[in-house]
Amino acid sequence: MLTVATGNKAVAAAVKAVRPDVIAAYPITPQTEIVEQIAEYVTAGEMDSRYIPVESEHSAMAACVGASITGARTFTATSSHGLAYMHEMVNWAAGARLPIVMANVNRAMGPGWNVWAEHTDAFQERDTGWLQVYVSTVQEAYDTTLMAFRIAEHQDVILPVMVNLDGFLLSHSMQSLETVTLGDFVPPFHLPHAIDIANPAGYGTLTGPDQHFKFRWEIEQSMRKSVAVIRETEQDFAGRFGRNYGVAEEYRYEDADVVVIAMGTLGKEAEVAVDILRDEGVRAGSLRVRWFRPFPDLDLSGRELVVIDRDYSFGFGGVLAHSLVAKSRVEPYSVIAGLGGQEVTYDDIAGFVRDRKPGQESWFGVNGNV
Amino acid sequence: MTEIPKEEYILKCTSACAGCPSSLILRYVLKAAGPDTVLVVPACCTSVIQGIYPNTAMNVPVYNVAFAAAAACASGMSEAFSKAGKKTNVIVYAGDGGTVDIGIQALSGAFERETDFLYICYDNEAYGNTGMQRSGSTPIGARTTTTPGGKIHAKKDIDAIVAAHHPTYLATACAAYPQDLFKKVQKALSLPGSKFLHVLAPCPPGWRFSSEKTVAMGKLAVRSGIWILFEREYGKVTINGPSKAALVKPAPLEEYLAGQGRFKGIDQNAIDALKSQAAARALHLQREAEGIC
Known part of the structure; x- marks a missing residue:
């Protein structure tokens, strides 16, 4: 119904x-x-x-x-x-x-x-x-x-x-x-x-x-x-x-050079950002991690990654980003965004991708990086 | 004489201390409850007494649960059994720390919800499992490892706190009076709703008396009037036989205190406080029993 x-x-x-x-x-x-x-x-x-x-x-x-x-x-x-x-x-x-x-x-x-x-x-x-x-x-x-x-x-x-x-x-x-x-x-x-x-x-x-x-x-x-x-x-x-999700949901992922990875609603918002970036000629895709435990084995080789964490482990880093670093041997651009309900729009996410700095961490709206 | 069943639900392989009142009490509780019973046990001496996995000294299912969680766990269990059409007795068997201190929130909630269960607090007036630290149930003047100079605050009146929830049945008992205990467990389990049984557990290593004197110490507690045996059934108070006599002519409290190392060196002010609290409690219960208040 x-x-x-x-x-x-x-x-x-x-x-x-x-x-x-x-x-x-x-x-x-x-x-x-x-x-x-x-x-x-x-x-x-x-x-x-x-x-x-x-x-x-x-x-x-x-x-x-x-x-x-x-x-x-x-x-x-x-x-x-x-x-x-x-x-x-x-x-x-x-x-x-x-x-x-x-x-x-x-x-x-x-x-x-x-x-x-x-x-x-x-x-x-x-x-x-x-x-x-x-x-x-x-x-x-x-x-x-x-x-x-x-x-x-x-x-x-x-x-x-x-x-x-x-x-x-x-x-x-x-x-x-x-x-x-x-x-x-x-x-x-x-x-x-x-x-x-x-x-x-x-x-x-x-x-x-x-x-x-x-x-x-x-x-x-x-x-x-x-x-x-x-x-x-x-x-x-x-x-x-008739509805299929998977352990992680892919969006325009197959041929993507740069992939936004996020969880929850940010992961959905990222799909709109991907469309915007594609219109600009950036071969972007997104991957929304659904199951966090058990943590998925993801093959992320050969792609640039922008990982958005709506969380933080003090003295360590974004939990999702560093889970991927550990599990998938990648070097993502780690963006900390949306803490305490901070507004993060698809335009903001597109901005994270445009300004990505592989291997670095940025706090959205704090560092002045974005 | 009440017929006590011969069946044993605590097997002869517990790791209880010599003279342990907790296992003595539980032996009669389970004889009264019978085999269609589940015990819910928060952290307390009984967590240890029952033995080490994969063995158990208990011949009924025992669900061990976190310190603060017993009454809430029993709430869920009681509802699930009821939903499945089962009449299994759900009995919480908890120490005084797990009842009057860390477990009091869950206890209050379960009684407010009129959970169909029996909550038994066996009260040795300190955290026994961890080596005798003070609890809210430790009396004034008692030395524990965290009150080496003697406790300066009064024992919490958990019976009054539970009574304020208007349970179906509330009673005190004592390890030294197994027939009284047996009858009270049977009565509690025959009634619907939330039932509370508060049992004094004279603890030889904790109270520092020799292990053959558990029953004698329990009797002295009742005879001196520091522990009063009573029942509150649907709010109506009855003072039970041994205490009725004791309240007319109590044994000297000093005799009870002198027999326990924990009260060694207790000062007169603390003794006076214990006496006046016992007297006030006796008076209040007698007036309630007579229907005056």
Whole structure:
């Protein structure tokens, strides 16, 4: 069905379609609309889920953990400080191998209070064992939330998935949305280590170095296997519903000499910049990294790269740029832009490309470089 | 006499200290609860007592969870079991630090939501697992490793805090009175909604008394009136047998204090404070039991 929705409402609609057993909810700007919309669905009887209005984000993830270990399907949503506050339980969810799905509406961390888009909140959780995906449109937020449940619950994965969407730029933007009739795309699942009263087990008991090491390795093995599960899920999704994304979305990439790489809405904005540059005779293309964990293996050889980070790791650099430096052995022009919701237009992005300085870093609007 | 089932749900391979009240309490809790039970355990002595992976000394499923998270985790579990049509008991078994300090936010939220579960705080009045640091439940005058001169602030009244959430059932118990404990667990699990059980756990290494005296120390706590056994069922207060007698003619508090190394060198002001707090508490509970307040 064709409709119009915000990014937040699209996530809520997808959650409704997969019918989780338990939802834990705590408000935070700019995510609140997701848990409000789900509350409306549950109250109206359109969703047969248990809705737990918890008293903090730490408890939101703890409630999801407690529900998930019984074999229940669970969902929560958060943003920024909420994600940081639940950090301990974010680790717990992955370490306990629980296929919880969470929407994180990317927002800057304080101080000062800033409610606008930045990716630093989610990047601070990148080493927890969660799969992370970043979306760029309302439709993609919906589609990816559906896929997230299937990927998390796949027997080769059994890890939590975080669906990231940019605060306000996407969470509150109205775009067209084609909802689907889900069918068996997200089938019922079996949690192999679910609590079984007939076979009592200790969960999370004291664990020595050798066993702990083994458990960490198992998480990494599942993370590696998830690459094929993501690919297969996206292909099946494309076959059934006609929309295809991939681990990274290419735009006029094939013959491009210079490629803009970004995540989230900036990655979509880059496509317009590419068109502008092509009109000027620059053979530009773009690559929007969707899956950040597992991080994609990208063949970027023979191209000039302009990487835009809506984040920063102090004392180090742009997280996306340096992930690509490490993984793909490239020397990009690293642009730090859009922190705290700073406005970055397609014209600005075209400017980054025109003024690129390979191997250097520039802070948009700060260095006077652009 | 109450019939206590012969079934054991704590096997004979725990790593508890000699004379441990926590495992004694849990033994009776699980006998009362039976096999269709899941324990949710935040960081506390019981995290260690149950043994090291891949072994466990517990014969019911135990979900260990982060320090502050027990009540919230139990909320999710309780809802999930209920959604699946299961009547499994969800019991949080937490120490005093995990209850009155770091876990109090989750505890408050779960009780406000009338989560269907039993929350048991076994209270040894300090952070035992980390080697006896003060908690909000440590009484005035008690020496811990972080209050080497004796604690200067009063024990937090967690029962009053939980009572303010108007739970279905709230009771105190003591490791030295297993029949009373057993009956209270059974009663709590027979009732809907949120239930709270606060159990005094006299801890030999923490309180510094010899390990064969756990039960004697618990009895002295009740007889001196510093620990009062009572129940609050749908708000109605009943003071239980052993405490009823103790409140008429309490044993000297000095006897209870003198038996514990943690109170060595306690000054008279601290003793007076402990006595006046115990007396005020007894009076308040008696008036509540009589329906006066």
